[in-house]
Amino acid sequence: MNRKPLFIAADLYGCPNRCLHCWLGRMQSRPMEKGADEWIVSRFRPYFDTITFFSWLREPDFCPDYREQWERDQKLSVNAAPPRFELGSFWRLVRDPEYAAFLKEAGVSCVQLTFFGTEETTDRYVGRKGAFRELLKATEILLDHEISPRWQIFINEENKEEIPLLLKLSEELDLQRRCRAFGGTFRFFVHSGSCEGENRKLYSVRICKDHIPGELIPYFYNYDALRPEKEWCGLWKEDPSHVIPHNTEDIVLYVANNYDLFFNFTHMRPEWRIGNLKRDSMDELVRRITEEDIPALREAGRITLGELVRLYGDSESEKAFEEEDYRIYLLNIHLERLYARQEQGPQ
Ligand code: SF4
Known part of the structure; x- marks a missing residue:
């Protein structure tokens, strides 16, 4: 039995919006089958002491019976109450x-x-x-x-x-x-948000720090932590460390409406898929989750930050990033290209 608390957010109903910045990425909006919530929790219950269940990961309460669903989320949670x-x-x-x-x-x-x-x-x-x-x-x-x-x-x-x-x-x-x-x-x-999911497509219009209107600076979240991309590139071009997202206190999982499973580290793209709740064995899925053993994380442990900067960074760019946002942006470009090459197979 795993002692780390588990949080599950399932895309039971989808979202009425198609935001151009959506960090989760573009996903089809369709309700999951009736009883999917109970079934999902039942799959994890033999493995985790504490489970907090959310029936949404996009728009909260986007279902006609939101009141009943909120009560169900609480009942389905194990030794925990969803906040x-x-x-x-x-x-x-x-x-x-x-x-x-x-x-x-x-x-x-x-x-x-x-x-x-x-x-x-x-x-x-x-x-x-x-x-x-x-x-x-x-x-x-x-x-x-x-x-x-x-x-x-x-x-x-x-x-x-x-x-x-x-x-x-x-x-x-x-x-x-x-x-x-x-x-x-x-x-x-x-x-300006992170630069993953749909927001990655807005890289070309990402704001430069010097272009932020002065009257907005007092309202800018973490303004002092922003640096131009070229500065991060200069700082990290020889950096031997790795960009490896990791669960510390608890484990947070996203369940897509096709039962694909993801960590909450970044967008829900195929290269980050842990597996599928319908098709894969639970023992194996839980092993991948607790050992954080998926191809994306293995690759993250192989390529250094310096290599990512040299391959994908723009050392002329003034576009503003916070540290973590820029690190995951670089890693995601790498994983996406690698995955696309693997999907194409040998040429
Ligand atoms: S999940 Fe949030 S950001 Fe994404 S499309 Fe829906 S409302 Fe927009």
């Missing part, structure tokens, strides 16, 4: 008059809402016409229920002029004062 995060479904908030009250009952005091600029840009990045207006409406619904909205803003070279307008809009809406009125806090923060 609520500062997350919710803005899709549901504007469509379901009961939903905000449910969030409140479930103890949610803040919900994050994600913007990508003004109306046209946000709609395009979320992948749904009307998304921007829904986010504003969701903000009002949350306030009406004394839940603080938190505006998360993704910035890049394409939308950087629009982000100060969002800051101004949040001031015009007087969100800080309105949250304080019920003891809440409005938070506005900006970042």
Whole structure:
């Protein structure tokens, strides 16, 4: 029996959005079969003492019976109770008059809402016409229920002029004062996100540190940790260490809607697949999980950071990265190319 707590997040229902920055990667949205949640947990129960189960890994509460499903998640968890995060479904908030009250009952005091600029840009990045207006409406619904909205803003070279307008809009809406009125806090923060999943495709418009509008710097998450790509390349070009993601305190697994299994280290692409819950033996899957023995991690332990920089880094680039984001970005390029070559087979 494994003593490390296990967290399982299964993509039981999918997501109404198709965000251009989605770090998980583009996946088909379709519900898993009835009873999939119970079946998934039953597969792990003989191996782990503590299991926390989440029926979502993309949009929380994106199912009509979200209340019952939340109760099921709690019942299915073993020696643990799934926490609520500062997350919710803005899709549901504007469509379901009961939903905000449910969030409140479930103890949610803040919900994050994600913007990508003004109306046209946000709609395009979320992948749904009307998304921007829904986010504003969701903000009002949350306030009406004394839940603080938190505006998360993704910035890049394409939308950087629009982000100060969002800051101004949040001031015009007087969100800080309105949250304080019920003891809440409005938070506005900006970042460029990691560079994996769909966001990797936005590498060409990744923001340069010098191009971040000055008025946004106080709101930029981890601003001081950002460095231009060329600096990371200079620092690491001879680095003999390896980029190996690792589970420390607990194990977090994602289950895709086809039962493919992934660690939560990065995007859910084939090269990171641990195996498949329907097809592979549980003994073998648990061995791979606990020993962290999958081809991607073996390769990560073989290639050095210096080699990754020399192969894939751009020593002229001003694009801004945080350390961990740049390391995993390099490793992912390598794994993706290696996997593509293996898929093609011998030429
Ligand atoms: S970022 Fe979140 S809301 Fe957007 S597509 Fe991905 S999972 Fe859905």
